[in-house]
Amino acid sequence: MRGINLELVLATVAACASAIPTIQLSSPYAGFEVFRVKTDSHPAAVQEKLSGIISEQWNYDINSHIDVVVAPDQLLAFEELGLEFDVMHSDLGASITAESSRSSLGRRQANNSSWFDSYHDYQDHVKYFQTLNEILPDNSEIISSGYSYENRSLFGIHLWGSGGPGKPAILYHGTVHAREWISTAVTEYLTYKLVTGYSAGDKDTRTVLDKYDFYIVPIVNPDGFVYTQTTQRLWRKNRQPGPNGSDCYGRDINRNWEFAWDANPQGASTNPCSQTYKGERPSDSPENQGLDKLVRQLRDGAGIKLYIDWHSYGQYILSPFGYKETLYAPELGKWTKAAQIVSDAIRDSSRDLTVFTFGPSGATLYPTTGAAPDHVYSIGRAEFSYTIELRDIGKYGFVLPPELIRPTVEEQWAGQKVLWTLLDEEFFDGEGPA
Ligand SMILES: [Zn+2]
Missing domain, CATH: 3.40.630.10 (Zn peptidases)
Structure with a gap:
């Protein structure tokens, strides 16, 4: 680029980013825990056990693990399932607060490298x-x-x-x-x-x-x-209202493409x-x-x-x-x-x-x-x-x-x-x- 001070321009963007942080989450996840549950190639059996408690699934790999979010009042029931697991977040609410407070802090640093x-x-x-x-x-x-x-x-x-x-x-x-x-x-x-x-x-x-x-x-x-x-913080889909009669919002845009849309019920x-x-x-x-x-x-x-x-x-x-x-x-x-x-x-x-x-x-x-x-x-x-x-x-x-x-x-x-x-x-x- 010619004639523009690049560092200065990018620094200005960082500095001018809205003064009032809009990433301010009152976390509904205080005390929630996230676990990586081992499946040892038996995901169906683990899923079956997990279905007995209220939990939200994050991610899974076919043969090795399922990651789940568990609410405070379900923690005892989760432990009683006797599953093998590692703790990912011992307090998800605290992790989310730390993540977003850092984001408002970072934007006040008026130099380009802080953007990332x-x-x-x-x-x-x-x-x-x-x-x-x-x-x-x-x-x-x-x-x-x-x-x-x-x-x-x-x-x-x-x-x-x-x-x-x-x-x-x-x-x-x-x-x-x-x-x-x-x-x-x-x-x-x-x-x-x-x-x-x-x-x-x-x-x-x-x-x-x-x-x-x-x-x-x-x-x-x-x-x-x-x-x-x-x-x-953990919303995934778009914000389109559901079809008639449903109170649920959102389509998964990455399950909505035309090609092979209906090819496999799984x-x-x-x-x-x-x-x-x-x-x-x-x-x-x-x-x-x-x-x-x-x-x-x-x-x-x-x-x-x-x-x-x-x-x-x-x-x-x-x-x-x-x-x-x-x-x-x-x-x-x-x-x-x-x-x-x-x-x-x-x-x-x-x-x-x-x-x-x-x-x-x-x-x-x-x-x-x-x-x-x-x-x-x-x-x-x-x-x-x-x-x-x-x-x-x-x-x-x-x-x-x-x-x-x-x-x-x-x-x-x-x-x-x-x-x-x-x-x-x-x-x-x-x-x-x-
Ligand atoms: Zn994704």
Whole structure:
């Protein structure tokens, strides 16, 4: 960039972020505990036991564990189940308070580097992207991938390199699940590094931006995201009212994509009160309609080279298919090889601390129908299409402390830099890289 003091501009955004912290949660989770319950390959038996108490499930892996939130008045009953478990949060309310108080503190530090030391609200992310756009005005534009049920923009940025826009697309989606705040930070950090790297003449950044157009939409579920910051930290879905007769809100936008929407009853829920409610019909959420429109536009333009849907948590790099565990795409070999190389890059950059598991989604984790990577591959014809589940692997889960934002975003930058160099490689057909 020329003529603008970058550090100063970004510092101003940090300093001007609304003076009254809007991330102020009176936590309804005081005294709640979160446990990682071991399943030892018998998840059904463990589920059966857990069904005897009132608990909320966070995440699970088919064979190893189920993470559950347990209310104070259920703790005794939980212990009496005799399950084997580790404690993730001994007081979830205290963890959430610590997470959000740090976020209001961080925003008062008027320097650019503090931005990635804390969590921010929707409006501040909007402003931050506008600032990134101003830093690179000839090579970027603010875009919108549609509007939410409550009419918030699914804002994002389109970046391009020399010769102007129109090259094959790299498309990133963040925060489809409202509570997965770290995915907002990662998509934002990747944008920040691309913009500042390109403007400073960084060679790797110039190379990738001269080859591909980036479309980065950091918060594809803005209503849910705002709701997690004002009302319910652990909200996942959008905020669309349920169908007739239901008091429950929200569709899971990542079970609402058209492709294979109804292919497997295990892949989503038909119950409007469920966390994974798929909707009444394919793509019947305004968020999904807007996202799908851009996917089809990019497909019909220069095509989609790479798609990533960023989530947390569990540390996985997952490729299609999600809807059927035993279905393997012809490209699975190259997707898996690329995922392995990305996983190695992340591990190296984190000094061996962060290990990612990779493979086809349904077989590696659990079946999902109407999920983004299957759709963007099958309908959007993306050459590479992944879900990345970010940190961690069961210490903090969705409530990742703010001091872990920076190492998380930095290791993903390392992983993406390597991935971009692989996208046009031919070696996947042969023996693999030396
Ligand atoms: Zn998610």
